[in-house]
Amino acid sequence: LGALSRQFSTQMPLSRSEILKCIGDKPISEDKALFERANDVTKSVYGNKVFLRGIIEFSNHCAKNCNYCGIRRDHPDPERYEMSQDDILETIKWAHEKRYAGILLQSGEVGTQDRVDFVADTLKKARKLTGDKVRYILSLGELTDDQYYQLLQAGADRYLLRMETSNPALYAKLHPQDGHHDWLKRLNCVKSLVGMGYQVATGVMTGLPGQTKDDLADDIEMFNELGIDMIGLGPYIPQVKTPTADAWMAERGRDSIELTADDKAKMLLDTIRMLATIRLCNPDVNIAATTALQALKDDGREWALESGANVVMPILTPKTFRAEYQLYQNKPCIDDSASECMGCMDRRVRSIGKTLCFGELGDPKHFTDR
Template sequence: MKKIKEILAQTEFSKADLVCLLQAEREERQLLFEAAQARKVATVGKKVFFRGLVEFSNICAKDCLYCGIRKSNEKVLRYEATDDEILGACRFAWENRFGSVVLQSGELSSPAFVKRVDRLLQAIKKMSNKELGITLSCGEQTKETYQRWFESGAHRYLLRIESSTPDLYHKIHPQNDLHAYEKRQDCLKLLKECGYQVGTGVMIGLPFQTDEDLAEDLLFLKKLDVDMVGMGPYIEHEDTPLYAYRSQLKTKQERFDLALKMVASLRLLMPDINIAAATALQAIDPVGREKALKIGANVIMPNLTPCDFRKEYQLYEDKPCLDEDAALCRNCLEARIELAGSEIGYGEWGDSKHFYRRQEVTK
């Protein structure tokens, strides 16, 4: 078996190599983190980019077995932020030089929903003199919808696969056409065809999940040639079917540690992509996001969702920052990022370097 130092000196990694990295402990884990941090600084620098997160609706047509806002959860108070509330949050981001925002919602594809998102995109661009970058995270859509939104101003899109292992994917989703593994993959390809910077991600520490599954996830991200990744520890929600399998879970601390190793391993595997420090990390460790920034992540998402709605957009339990207004959230993150030894890329979109390299290759 290879030694950890030998693996860390490589630029290409096999599944066995990645499993070894994910199982690293103590001194070996520290070597992994140091290597990932060095690769990050050398490739994308010390800057951290803000993505102001606006969770504008928790109405969802999907029934994913792990998600707190799944359609069948009748305990959730459903909401839709008004256009004025959404634009107000985006104005805050623009005036505070966040650079970009993420518009996130439950998955809907009705004509009214598609039209509304289109209208919001155009309004945000007009309000910000086209200065504010926009990422969408609104689920599976047709190519026509993706193209329409792209032309109206969205330039990045996050569509998480949650698990690239078909067997595990089917265990955490209902068995029907609305939750088809193939459809998810097809949508990721469509987004690329439309010209988006494409992001996806996985949950780490799911029931039934192995280290080999996670290594496959990393190789899937590499093969898909994504531009950005958002991934974090799975945190159970009591109002979901998957909660019944909580006895099979690693401890939250173990899931947290594994998530950090996934971030570090991905930075080594795909050095020039954008990697988000997931909010779920902070649900386990008060400085979880800062720890991720230190070992490979370079994007962080301050929550700009109006406080009245935040408690209703809980995909998992113990979600942090539910009662901090946007200004408090910004000030808190600024201080935390400085402590993590990074600097904030104010007023910058912070586009993926990988995206531009990928564009050059395809010309």
């Protein structure tokens, strides 16, 4: 463990074959040792602290048509909504009073200048309400460098843009080839964000139809090469009326997307293996215990927090809109209010002997050391 020092954030500490071993099938005792080691590395950098960010899903309009997603442009089910600026600011004010020091504004990818101007204006007003002791995180998808810069100037601190996969051919299968879903363009956005001085989070989905263990090992190498500050990793969960769900069923010879107990156990285990391996390769980044893990097992996020994750992101979206932001089936917390989510999260984190850090910015050491 001593060998996993700072130097390794720019250099891969595990060899390719070690990575493949860590993410692959192995006896339970070896998995357990991997998870414990990842937890020890996390504790050596962050102690027992779990950082907190609240997510406001302020609009489910999306111009993109990602084949796996429940709010893709052509999905017939979600009723499209847009929170008003007043409602967003009200939610931010509530979160600030509850000592959230990280607030994430997330929406589908729209990319229009009007949307960027709206978010920039909202950020400026939010800053006046909360002062500097809050990190604002944006997740609005692919934008131009000028737009990213405009948002940085307006007060954004961090940006979350998942690459979804490091494999351009797999990416092409998961997205319509209509000129609007381009892996290289997305990669360039991530690089621009890093270059501009944002704290940058990216991530991938695990268990995608057609994804191999080599793809996952490449994902881990991609995170290190990009110099990412935070990683958000979640299992792919099939959603009704989406093309990728059809591919998922075909891969298994099934006619339903219903997950069996075995499916859930395997998806969760594969994701936690990835998460723990990522931690060994990146001791000083922030790693999220994402909501999708809880969709597979009630204590999926706690398991992640004991295997390398150090961030949780409870949903703050007002209850009325939550059901319309169903990216995947059984998304948890749909019927909860923001305050219920917060109390629940606090209990969950305490149950594993860790502490939820209210009022702490929670910058990753990877960024503060830059």
